[in-house]
Amino acid sequence: MTCAIVNPTFGVPGVELSALASWMDLQGIEHGPVTELQSIGGGTQNIMLRFTRGTREFILRRGPLHPRATTNDNLRREMRLLAALAGTAVPHARLIAACPDESVLGESVFYLMEPLDGFNAAVELPALHASNADVRYRMGLALVDALATLSTVDYKQAGLADFGRPDGFLERQVPRWLQELDSYAQLDNYPGHGLPVELVSEWLTRNRPTSGPIGLMHGDYHIANVMFAPDGPHVAAIVDWEMCTIGDPMLDLGWLLATWPEPNRSDDVLSSALAGAGGLPSAQELVRRYGERTGFDVSAADWYAVLACFKLGIILEGTFARSCAGLAPADVGQRLHDSAATLFARARNLIDHH
Known part of the structure; x- marks a missing residue:
């Protein structure tokens, strides 16, 4: 910020x-x-x-x-x-x-x-974090630990029993976001998305887990939506709670995986300062750590990552559609369309290796 x-x-x-x-x-x-x-x-x-x-x-x-x-x-x-x-x-x-x-x-x-004493690692890294690969590695694990803490909150005891509609949460996702994508056709000058939506949506429907955990979800969990402590690797605060609900918290893990900067890959969706510095844990390490910290079955983590790529890609495509109608800056729209294409490519790669 x-x-x-x-x-x-x-x-x-x-x-x-x-x-x-x-x-x-x-x-x-x-x-x-x-x-x-x-x-x-x-x-x-x-x-x-x-x-x-x-x-x-x-x-x-x-x-x-x-x-x-x-x-x-x-x-x-x-x-x-x-x-x-x-x-x-x-x-x-x-x-x-x-x-x-x-x-x-x-x-x-x-x-x-309260003001936060922290920094956004998507934007910048202080000298300590920029110069120390071990600190950056532990930052990656700290992201998972903070998410695991959120995922395992007793939301009923916290007074949030009616904060969302967890029943049928996974079943609603694909139809809900296909409907959102279809709505973009109403915007002037939108040429269409050109994304492999049908392939991904059909795979998600065929392979949907029968059920997942129910818990508090952030809804947009990634590097840019946390603040890190200036004196070490731990997370000072999770921020930007607009999409929070009660649902399947495994989708938050999938969201983190969908946007995770894997080593030796150029398709970093967020183009974050932390990714540019490198030294982060692998996606497999994140999944293992999350499973250990939550006790959840993480065997379907790839499915949640594909769902996150699908959902986030459609959300970003919406800005491109609005930019075609003059309702958002053209350069921002094009950049987010490219990010949507990257996310769908990630989804296809996960599907092909499944």
């Missing part, structure tokens, strides 16, 4: 400082002016602002200026999730306070969380 200094007189669009200060007064959260504002940029369109009030630093997260119909509900889910994680060992940014009321800050709900 990158930060930009903000003029405290004007704040940032979508965050009226006087309204924020008044709301914090009502919550009894520090006192005085809101100062030292920094706008935080990341992989999301949500607005994030770092600031100081009194003796304490805060991160504010709210929806974009032009939200989708589901934005506020998604943010309310994040608030509920972060509150539930407070009693678990899952590394996360601690929730300070939540405002589910849309009227306080420009028609968007928002919440405050």
Whole structure:
């Protein structure tokens, strides 16, 4: 993530400082002016602002200026999730306070969380991590350990029993995402995807596991959605919880495998700084470690990786389709179409070697 200094007189669009200060007064959260504002940029369109009030630093997260119909509900889910994680060992940014009321800050709900002392290894590596292959190897294992901790949370005890629809979760995946792909045809100038969708979807349907574990899922788990500690290999926090639900947590493992930078391969989907530095554990080591830490049967890990390639590829293709209609930048759309093609190629490779 990158930060930009903000003029405290004007704040940032979508965050009226006087309204924020008044709301914090009502919550009894520090006192005085809101100062030292920094706008935080990341992989999301949500607005994030770092600031100081009194003796304490805060991160504010709210929806974009032009939200989708589901934005506020998604943010309310994040608030509920972060509150539930407070009693678990899952590394996360601690929730300070939540405002589910849309009227306080420009028609968007928002919440405050603790700042994180960490870095995004998809973007940069500090000197310690860049210079030490052993540290990078242990970073890979730490990614799996953090995921295993999340996957084995007692979600019912955490108050999240109704947070998703786990029954029939795997059965719904292929039809759901084929429907999403079909919807892109409605966008102007979309030429079609040219991806081996039928081959992959038929293989997934034929080889679907009869059942998997039920647990808390991140939904978009990969290198870019964690923050690593600056002084070692461990994960400081998992971030970006928009897709979190109750389902089959093995799909999170599949997602990590689908985006994993294997040694001696040029098709790194994320083009991350960590991948560029090398020295990471193999995909097989990740699977073994996850099985050891969760106790789950990981014999179908390749199937979950293929499903993740299929699902993520279709999601990325959506941006390409929107770019063809002028609803997203053309260069971004083309880049994500290329990534979708890479993911489907990975899926075919896994199928061919199965």
